[in-house]
Amino acid sequence: MADIQELEKIASQVRRDIVRMVHAVQSGHPGGSLGCTEFLTALYFDILKHNAKSFDMDAKGEDVFFLSNGHISPVFYSVLSRSGYFDVDELNTFRKINSRLQGHPTTHEGLEGVRIASGSLGQGMSVAIGAALTKKMNGEDTTVYTLHGDGELQEGQIWEAALYAPANKVDNLICTIDANGQQIDGSTDDVLSMGSIADKFKAFGWEVMTIEKGNDMTSVVDGLKHAKSLTGKGKPVCVVMHTEMGYGVDFMQGTHEWHGIAPSDDQLAAALGQLEETLGDY
Numbered sequence: 001m002a003d004i005q006e007l008e009k010i011a012s013q014v015r016r017d018i019v020r021m022v023h024a025v026q027s028g029h030p031g032g033s034l035g036c037t038e039f040l041t042a043l044y045f046d047i048l049k050h051n052a053k054s055f056d057m058d059a060k061g062e063d064v065f066f067l068s069n070g071h072i073s074p075v076f077y078s079v080l081s082r083s084g085y086f087d088v089d090e091l092n093t094f095r096k097i098n099s100r101l102q103g104h105p106t107t108h109e110g111l112e113g114v115r116i117a118s119g120s121l122g123q124g125m126s127v128a129i130g131a132a133l134t135k136k137m138n139g140e141d142t143t144v145y146t147l148h149g150d151g152e153l154q155e156g157q158i159w160e161a162a163l164y165a166p167a168n169k170v171d172n173l174i175c176t177i178d179a180n181g182q183q184i185d186g187s188t189d190d191v192l193s194m195g196s197i198a199d200k201f202k203a204f205g206w207e208v209m210t211i212e213k214g215n216d217m218t219s220v221v222d223g224l225k226h227a228k229s230l231t232g233k234g235k236p237v238c239v240v241m242h243t244e245m246g247y248g249v250d251f252m253q254g255t256h257e258w259h260g261i262a263p264s265d266d267q268l269a270a271a272l273g274q275l276e277e278t279l280g281d282y
């Protein structure tokens with residue numbers, strides 16, 4: 001079991017990486033990235049059974065994670081590099097021409113750790129179901145994880161996948177919803193209310209659980225372990241994880257305003273003043 005304080009230190013460095021990457025090119029999505037930092041840190045540094053040093057696309061015998069809301073690539077790239085998939089120096093190339101770290105992850109750049117292109121929202125759950133079924137056919141005792149935005153749930157393809165997975169007993173699948181109540185144009189309730197996400201997935205036949213404090217490392221680690229304990233029982237697992245967009249930087253927190261804009265020089269300095277450098281900046 002990873003030490004919670006160690007994970008929190010990693011998360012602080014990941015947040016520094018996020019704001020520095022987005023600031024450097026004045027482009028990118030800091031809000032959702034900061035909100036999902038505990039989740040991705042816990043996943044890659046504690047929960048996932050994976051081998052960063054020998055990455056291949058097939059992931060035989062490994063757990064797999066698919067980032068469906070690909071616009072939060074800053075947190076994804078930071079965690080991948082910090083957990084050993086590629087050199088942290090490459091974070092300097094984020095969103096630059098010919099970089100492997102495109103604004104939205106793609107596979108043809110060959111970046112270790114990326115197994116689907118995402119950014120066109122709504123597709124990751126369908127891909128994950130295919131991977132999860134493959135792992136079952138291969139007799140693997142492994143788990144497929146996804147992350148989705150709550151705004152992303154407005155995409156129709158999500159509900160085709162949500163219907164398919166329970167009907168086909170895809171019970172080695174854990175889909176986490178980043179329930180921050182925000183999307184790019186405002187609150188999810190104002191844009192297109194989702195009602196109760198938990199009730200919707202329950203109605204479709206999923207095993208549903210909640211992480212109330214998605215920005216508390218202990219809650220996230222315990223929640224993901226509980227989710228794992230619910231696999232293998234005939235149902236896919238949906239985790240409704242409540243987070244705050246922009247968490248960790250006070251002036252970015254709790255608003256959709258920082259969904260997709262970059263901090264100025266002064267704002268970067270203010271943000272970094274709130275985030276301890278623990279592993280060394282890239």
Ligand SMILES: [Mg+2]
Nearest residue numbers: 149150151182
């Ligand atoms: Mg959202």
